[in-house]
Amino acid sequence: MPDSNFNRPPRLRPRWSVETIDLPAPPPPPSPRPNTVWLQALLPIIAALLFGATALIGYGSWLAAVPALVLAVLSGGVTLFHEHDTARRQAQTYAEQQAVFVDRLTMARSRLRRLHEEERAARRYLAPDPVELLRIAGADERSRSPEPRLWERRLSDDDALELRVGCGTLPASARAVVASGAPADRRIDQVIAEYASLHQVPVYIPLLQLGSLGIAGPRPAVLGLAYAMLTQAAVLHAPTELRIGVIAGLATAADWQWIARLPHCQAPDATSVARSLIATEPQATESLLTCLLDELSRRRELPTNHQVPFLIVVDSATLITTHTALGQLLRDGGAHRFIVVVLTDDWSHIPEHCAAMVEVDQRMGRWTRAGEAWPVTPFQPDLLDRREVERLAARLATVRLNEIGAGHHLPRQVRLLDLLSALLPDDQPVPVRWQQQPAMSWHDDVPIGALSEGKPCYLNLNEQQHGPHGIIAGATGAGKSVLLQTIITALAVTHGPDRLNLLLIDFKGGAALAPFAAWPHTTGFVTDLDGRLAARAIAAISSELRRRKAVLRTVAERYGVHIENIADYRDLANRQRLEPLPNLLIVLDEFDEMARSCPDFVSALVRVVKQGRSLGVHLLIATQQPARVVSDEIRSQLSYFIALRLGSSDDSREMLQRPDAAFLPSQLPGRAYMRSGSDVRLLQVARLSGQANGPGDLELIGQRLIHAGRAYLDQLNWQPTPIWQPPLPSRLTLDVPSSDLHTVIGLLDIPQQSRQAPLVIDLRAGHVAVFGGPASGKSTTLARIVLELARCLSPDNLWCYIIDGDGRLLSLFTDLPHVGALVRPFEREAMVSLFRQLEHQVRERRARIAAGQSPGPALLLVVDRLAAVRDELRDAAGESDLSDLVRLARNGRDAGFHLVVSADRPADIPYRLAAQFTQRLALRLPDLNDYADVFGLRPAIQLPPHLPGRGYWLHPDEGLLEVQVALPVGSGDSSDSRELALAVRTQIAALTATTRNTATTLPPPLALLPEQLPFAQLPPSSYRDTTLRLSCGWAAEPPGPVYICLTPEAPHALIVGPRRSGKSTALWIIVRSAQTVEPSLRFVIIDGPRRSLHHLQTLPQTVRYVADEEGIATLSAELSGLRRNPTARHLVIIDDYHLCRERWRDHFTQSYSATPNLFQQLVELAQTGNEPFHLIVAAGITYADDPLLRALDSSRNGLVIWPGRYESGTRLLGLNLPLPEQRTSEQPPGRAILISGDEEPVLIQLAGGDHIKS
Template identity: 25%
Template structure:
């Protein structure tokens, strides 16, 4: 409530009655008696005793005289105090009368609101001095009459506890008069909001009185009113009035709520939440929420509907007499796009992008994205009409400007249906939705390339901005995003893309229209700094409204009708309008208009289409001279949406080094190697561990001929991880070391290997591969371990799709299968050519095979062992084989020592431990194949894989 004036301090008059004698004068009475007795004792005269009676007589006389004097003084003091109290009572009455007059002047009674002198001064000040508007001052309204807090404070008390009765009665009357401000105007501040609680009819009448007072005190030039639908008297006010279904009146100035009045019959249903509440009905169990300083029995100001309509008409007459009409009359509840001013289908004009979006009370509202932008943000909660606004805006611009002047890229992350009516527009360069994440990402990333293209075009024409170009040279591109939060939530890096577009868009003719439910925290400052045009439909959070408009007006828009919005363009106060709603018929009308004019050619897309899931090998033809000069092996295409091109992917072993391809089963690894093999001089490493070991061993040796400069042999290894796993655990480390030595040292070899995952030996070798292609992995964890980004993992990637050098690729298919593996050259040992020592796990079987070929076989332990001279003779050309198992050979230690010096030793079916025990060779033996005729040949201290023949 409006507080009363600070209490005035008044001092009560002092009253000090004259002091009274409290006892009988005993000494004055006894002294003459004592003297009389003394004289009688001396003179014995009876007359002397007469002096004894003199003392009491004199004392009694003095006592009676003092009492008389005290009563006379008390009467004088009482008369003086009563006169002071009378003067003090008059001061109290004057102070209270002035306070009542002050309160009455703050809030005149509704009955006198038709007096022009009461409102025009305030209205004039509001209209002429916008900086001093009422949102900075209290808004007093008269609630009724009641006893308000005291405006005087009495100080001081009489010295006696019980003053004389006349004085006590006067003091009691004075205190009663000063205790409160009885019958005073009960004035409250409507800025706090007033909720009237009580019986429906009475509470409504009191609220009606308060609302009428506010309307009479607020200038119609600056104030809008939202009133209940069942209060028709408000239609007679000169203010802009809209209606809702609530039981409250709300007053707004420049989009800010400045006052609110509502009523209810239950405190739990306060129509103006958290505001001043006044209970009318104190009966029953419900207690008043607050009387806010008023006591006694308040008398409320109440108005009936008919009387309120009469007073509203009087207020309207005053406003019209002074030329103060409403800032905006009632807005329409429905506006159709076809009802707006006819669009003109003219020549390209790159200087403007004007479009009629709806109506306010003064007529059609037109926005120019070039003049008012260059970018716009649209906010609004679900169901308010955001998507309809975007469709209407695009149609309004497309209806006025041809494809040569403006094009549209539509981004819909709410399922893709929002922009369905616009599919036939020739201006639309593409539509992106969340149903295809890869396509949507590439489309937005392609916009960086569009910026570069526009910069190059401006440079070629010597222009600094699109406004300097001739019409038709470069069309403006409007990027319309429905639900911007969904676009950037899963791809935070896109914030930088939109910040770049917002920062450079004005000069390059690129405009953003970003739509979101909650702009707070979604649209970053780097974008907001370049956005001057803001449209807000109804939002549910006050902070979102403040972020958009600088006020909470959007949070107080009614839920109905749909399409009610506020516009802030930085050039003036916030404007309220009803947006136009478009339908498919409007889109068909615009398309038909351009088709009829013979100008329905669709605008070119601003991005490349995604790579096909199947890319034929014969499609890898050079796109130009630059690609044709590349010496690498073509194996696919690279997707570079940010550069708006898809060049051929080429791999050059001499330039690029070793290549590692990682992918799950069925991801296209083998097809990639086959494609490389089709375009190169290659060698395929065998899948058999023994053959692979032998082939690598040959690569470690010196080349047969001096290689040509920059001419490497491409060695293809399919499923390297599986090949390593097939090796004996003791050989895996050495096998990996062999590949590593070749990768580091061999100038004539380049590896192109595939593996399913980066683990074990492959992980040890990964650092030696200069290039890595990452195909589809079995899960996200494997994708990340292989070096991929978790956000780029897609389990639905087709075979041959992957990542290379930070970009997507698609491997071409159609090449023949991998060439046959190139196995090693295995030495042949002919038993018939020279003496040979054979250590066999199954000597009987080996002996029968040799003897059947006519070769002399000496069985160690069974036949006489030849001496040294016999061995020398046999080496000259005899066919002799010394045969035994490992145990038999070790038993003949003397012969074994001779054989080590004189003969080659062939071990068939033996283990590595038996090899070391018999030959004392510590080299790691190579793995063997599955054939029974393969073994280790030890000759000259080295171990080789060999095959024996009779």
């Protein structure tokens, strides 16, 4: 019989009603009448008779009793009549209720009968008997062709693999019930019993649910039942949805020869399961079991809902013990749709792992599940003989199922290189189709596989054909990666790089797309996509769209034509020889992972694709689960769908609008459906073969295309525009030279322009702030700036000062000739001195600029970790004073001063200072909102923590862009601080060697106060122009000696300081230095109780030395005489004034006697100041009630020693103490502040007292 094609129509499936029929309750019988009715009738008569007897006795006559007797008779008669009438009516009512009950019961019985007949017919239809099965298959003696019911069951049906084993009795779906409490009635019991069960209906076993079955009994009956079950399985289930196999011994092989002709027993190929599923020899059995176990192992990783079931018949239970693989299949296969049916002669021989068992003979059978008892009611088994099943197998062998879009003889394997061989001739260096312009946008014969009879299947991306955007989908192992490679390869072979560009995006590692990265068509290869790279990819694609729009707009304006799309451009390009504008195919692999992890990227991509349709931008996405990720927005853009084997019917319906792709054979990778519009075709995807000992097809084609692409592009004198630049490296070295104050510090990523450019900081454009959390690369960035400037500028052109808050990398710059000083924040005094020295230099520069002169070398201050500076300058109230730095930043820019600062977070820089920074770099910050504080913009994605040097830069046109800061030197590893430090140290040494000897000027070092100053180094004091200048110490800003100046306006001085701060030493210095002044200068010394100045009494100029109360009294009497001597100038020195006041109170307090005491004379001297007398008083602290100290304090002339030791709020000599730069700082002996009227206070170091004593 010739083969015939069979179309499987949609299934028609009868249903039966599942109802509960309420039976009527029988009427209750009439209640029995009372038996006293005769007594009720006789009582009046008896009473009348008694009355008559009484009348007869009393009156001697019956006449008086006659009326009573008549009434009694009438009363009894009425009673009897009423009782009889009541009984008659009750009997009539009961008869009527019985009639209604019988009618309702008859109606219920009729409904139950119809329901039973309906269910019985439906069950017999759904589970046909063997005769009906042969007729359905067209295998009976009268049928010539199969009926439409052939292979009607689908795996998605709830009765899939429910196989009939015979006819028997089953509980009926329709139930008859009677209301509770209804009286018992035999007729109701008969109806309930009659319709409780269905008789002679199919008894079936749910094999797909059970997973295994044992059949036991005499050999003829077991074989007959097995034949009947296999016949039912083969007739009702298509070969694509059920595989049938038999494992038997040589002795029983003849019983199974017929089954080999069933199409269900033939594997689609020989790659994973044996060609035939029939094994009757030991070697064949082992081979088949090996293949089945391999398939079982593969299925463990796949969803089970749509795996094609295997129905394996094992003829003889002894084979289970002989082949251990069978035991494993029996034990584990059920969960993965491997159904094992074991045949044996007795149910006690059935293996223990069988989920159910059947015991059968020629007349009856019974079945039960494991763990349950045998049923009481048997069934009549279905039995077929070998002649009938052979006829069935012969008929089914000629039937071919029509699959969607396919004819027959679809090849099992197709090699892409065979389809492309004519397009890649060996004698031509360039593929044939590269030199042939397509009639439309694309060539229409791009082979991707084969249809029936081996005809090529072509992909046509032209708008009128398959369309520009498509999707391919396939489960794991279905061949999705192969299909993706096939499409890309076929397109690349048929279109040159001037016609096709590729942008390849893979969310994961990119293994499937990596071979194409070096092809001439590829303008971008994106892999390991995360949130940051996804945004970058969208920016790059959008940039390409803008470029294409600009090309079309520019050409239209140049030639005065209207260009709407890429086709119009190409028409003009062919006439005017314009540059090529290739189609851009964006390929996205692992789209489902991308959609879950980067939903914003998918939405943005759809928007871009909508815009790019007319610009030649095409999209091809690949996914495993399209039903989960293909939204309505995406679906509306797709025009062709290629579905390999899918994991669910929902996925298949998403791709094909029907579930067929879910049932493609798992053993045929590359079998797929292709839908475009309403046209659906079945194809075998072409594959790229691999070689065990050499390059595979893909590598060979790639090598040819790479070589051909070079020659072809050279011939065109044109190169494709790259769309995707590689991501910024995690470690960057740059050898881009800086110039003047333009410093190249890193690489800026500009995906909007598809390029990366050096990041240049122009110090002339403003101050620079670098923000970043711990280990983000701030110090490295500052080191890069300083080293780059040092490379291009000599110390003649750049002076640099550094405040190193980190104490690591920048500390190496001490030896760099350009660096004048490197200060640590905890060196508060040095830091403040640096600020003031820089302010002094700025003032000088501004003066030179005002005079029309050059300001001199650029002045650079680098501050690493400003928070450390703020903390060091914090006062007791917690406030930090950065006013010096703010002044420098604000006033120094026009004078060539440049500030570069790093901070851990934006809050570390106060607003007044932050406003001075016009160039800002933000490395990784702890919170996204921190970036908004820096730039006013909040990035969408946080920078990764493992990339030091990665940051954001605000581009004037493109907004926030990522930047990677380069290492300070071209070698060294940023992750190894020691290696980087060594490389920086080497570079600094090289710069030092080349610049120190050639530089004519070096930055002035920081003038710090010495911790000790020998008295011999002090210059002599002097007296000139009525000013007595007493040398006492050394200042740092500007560096040089300092003097206490006694003038007519400020003739006196006050020295204050804490206990043991060196006040007496200061007086020694002043007196000794005053020895060099004019000879007429005389000393009057009032020493305190400690006699600290007793060495000075031997000096020639000392005219009075007092240290006790008697001497003070004498001096008080002589002081008036000394004041009257105008020829001599006197210095009145008082030490330990606060002790003198306590010890000699009578002489150091206000006296109201007629003769003024010493205190009054001193106050008068301090207040007048027009005499040749000068008071210099040393005190611990001023007293508000002391007129002398108050007068001296108001003169604002003197010294404050150890100015950091005072409590907050102290005011001495018009100065609020402690000064910010002196708070909580450790101060060496002799550190003081010199105050001279309205001049700026000066921090000085007093000369040492040890030298004086010696």
